[in-house]
Amino acid sequence: MPSVRFKKILIANRGEIAVRIICACRELGIETVAVYSEADRYSSHVRFADQAICIGPAKSARSYLDIASIISAAEITNVDAIHPGYGFLSENAGFAEVCEASHLHFIGPKPAVIRLMGVKERARAFMREMGVPVLPGSPGVLSTAEEALELAEKIGYPVILKASAGGGGRGMRVVTQAEDLPGLYAQAQTEAGAAFASADVYLEKYIGAPRHIEFQILADEHGNVEILGERECSIQRRHQKLLEESPSPAVTDGLRAEISGVLRKAIAAAGYTNAGTVEFLMDETGKLYFIEVNARVQVEHPVTEFVTGIDIVKSQIRIAQGERLPDILPGPVELRGHSIECRINAENPETFVPSPGRITGFHVPGGIGVRVDTWVYTDCVIPPFYDSLVAKLIVHGCDRAEAIDRMRRALGMFIVEGIHTSIPLQQKILADEDFRAGRFDTNFIKRFMPGKG
Numbered sequence: 279m280p281s282v283r284f285k286k287i288l289i290a291n292r293g294e295i296a297v298r299i300i301c302a303c304r305e306l307g308i309e310t311v312a313v314y315s316e317a318d319r320y321s322s323h324v325r326f327a328d329q330a331i332c333i334g335p336a337k338s339a340r341s342y343l344d345i346a347s348i349i350s351a352a353e354i355t356n357v358d359a360i361h362p363g364y365g366f367l368s369e370n371a372g373f374a375e376v377c378e379a380s381h382l383h384f385i386g387p388k389p390a391v392i393r394l395m396g397v398k399e400r401a402r403a404f405m406r407e408m409g410v411p412v413l414p415g416s417p418g419v420l421s422t423a424e425e426a427l428e429l430a431e432k433i434g435y436p437v438i439l440k441a442s443a444g445g446g447g448r449g450m451r452v453v454t455q456a457e458d459l460p461g462l463y464a465q466a467q468t469e470a471g472a473a474f475a476s477a478d479v480y481l482e483k484y485i486g487a488p489r490h491i492e493f494q495i496l497a498d499e500h501g502n503v504e505i506l507g508e509r510e511c512s513i514q515r516r517h518q519k520l521l522e523e524s525p526s527p528a529v530t531d532g533l534r535a536e537i538s539g540v541l542r543k544a545i546a547a548a549g550y551t552n553a554g555t556v557e558f559l560m561d562e563t564g565k566l567y568f569i570e571v572n573a574r575v576q577v578e579h580p581v582t583e584f585v586t587g588i589d590i591v592k593s594q595i596r597i598a599q600g601e602r603l604p605d606i607l608p609g610p611v612e613l614r615g616h617s618i619e620c621r622i623n624a625e626n627p628e629t630f631v632p633s634p635g636r637i638t639g640f641h642v643p644g645g646i647g648v649r650v651d652t653w654v655y656t657d658c659v660i661p662p663f664y665d666s667l668v669a670k671l672i673v674h675g676c677d678r679a680e681a682i683d684r685m686r687r688a689l690g691m692f693i694v695e696g697i698h699t700s701i702p703l704q705q706k707i708l709a710d711e712d713f714r715a716g717r718f719d720t721n722f723i724k725r726f727m728p729g730k731g
C-alpha cells in the first residue's frame with residue numbers, strides 16, 4: 279500500500295520528457311500541471327496536461343530554472359508532488375529541499391543523497407569503500423600541484439584532472455607528462471571555480487578509448503534495490519549521445535551479474551532512492567570502473583523499458599508515493615531481446631549546428647517493436663533556447679541484428695521537413711561495419727568523421 283496517493287503532479291520540465299511524464303500520470307489516474315515559458319506556449323506538454331501555467335520568459339534561468347516561479351505554480355495549483363524530468367532542476371539538491379520545506383514530494387532521491395552524488399570525488403570514495411571498482415586516483419580533493427605530481431608519478435601517465443562539482447565532461451584536463459601538470463592543474467581549478475560553485479579538483483588514471491556503459495537502478499524507500507541491466511552509450515559527440523542500446527555488446531552475463539551484485543549493496547548503503555544511473559568506463563581489457571552517479575531519469579531510459587518491460591517513470595512516481603518495489607514490479611527483472619534508441623536532433627548532420635525553426639511536414643514510423651517519444655507536430659516551431667531534441671526513436675528486436683534492421687527501416691520512414699535532423703548521420707552509423715560488429719568506443723564518431731569529432 280502506498281503511504282500517500284498523489285492526486286496531482288506538477289512537471290517542472292518541457293519537451294518530450296514532460297509529455298512522457300504526462301503519459302505515466304494518465305495511466306496512474308493522476309492529474310497533471312504543465313509549466314511553460316513564453317516560447318513554449320504552443321508546446322505539446324501544455325496541450326496534454328490537465329492544467330498549464332506560464333512561469334516566465336524564454337530564457338531558462340527565468341522560467342524552467344526559476345525555483346520561486348515553479349514553487350508558486352505548485353502552490354497555486356495545489357499539487358502533491360513535482361517531477362523534475364532530466365536537466366534543469368533535476369539534480370539540484372537545493373530545489374529538492376525547497377520542495378520538502380513546501381510540503382511537496384520531490385520525485386527523486388532525498389536532497390542529502392543528491393548532494394553526495396553531486397560531489398564527484400565523494401561519490402567515488404563511497405563507491406570504492408563499498409567494493410565497486412574505481413580507477414586508481416586521488417583519495418579525495420587535491421590540495422597542491424605537488425600532491426598531484428606525486429600521485430600521477432605513482433599511478434603513471436596519462437592522468438585526468440576532474441572538477442569535483444563537474445560531470446558530463448565539463449572541467450576536465452588530460453595530463454600526458456609531468457611538466458604539463460602544474461599548468462593544467464591551475465587551469466582545471468580556474469575553470470571549475472568559474473563554471474561551478476567549487477574550484478575543487480581530483481585526479482584519476484586516464485583511459486583514452488573507453489566505452490561508456492551505465493547501469494539503471496530502481497530503489498524504494500524500504501531498502502529494496504533492483505538493477506535493470508545496462509545501457510551502452512559510447513556513440514556520442516562532445517558528450518551529446520546520438521544512439522544508445524541495451525544490453526551493451528561488450529557486457530557478458532557474468533560481468534553484468536558481478537557489477538549488479540556490488541551496486542545493489544552500495545545503492546542500499548547510500549540510502550539512494552527512486553531511479554538513478556551509475557556510469558562506468560570500460561577499458562580495453564573489458565574491465566568496468568565507476569565514474570559517477572546521475573540522480574535522475576535519463577533521456578535514454580526507454581531502451582531499458584523495452585528490454586525489461588518495466589515503466590521507469592511510473593515506477594519513479596509509485597516509489598515517491600512510498601510503494602515497495604516488490605509491489606511495483608511484475609516479477610523478477612529479466613532482460614529480453616535488444617533495444618536501440620536514436621536521438622533525432624534538430625541539427626545539421628555534418629556540422630552539428632542547431633537547426634531550429636518550423637517543422638513543415640512530420641510523419642512518425644510505427645509497426646512492430648517501434649516507439650516514438652516526441653513533443654513536436656506538423657507546423658510547430660522549435661525554439662532556439664533549449665536542447666535540440668525533437669524526438670526519440672526506439673526499437674526492440676529479438677536480438678541486436680533485428681534491432682539494427684528495425685531501426686534502419688524505421689529511420690527510413692521518419693519524415694521531418696523544414697529543418698535539418700541527425701537522421702542521415704544515424705543511418706550512416708547503422709550501416710558501419712564496426713558498429714554492426716559491436717566494435718566501438720567513445721571515439722567512434724571521431725574515427726567516423728575525421729576532423730569533426
Ligand code: MV4
Binds near residue numbers: 514569
Ligand atoms: C574519463 C575519461 C577517461 N578516463 N575518466 C566524460 C564525461 C564524464 N562523465 C566523464 N568523462 C570521461 N571521463 C577517465 N578516468 C574519458 C571521459 C570521456 C567520455 C566519457 C564517456 C563518454 C564520452 C566521453 C568523451 C570524452 C571523454
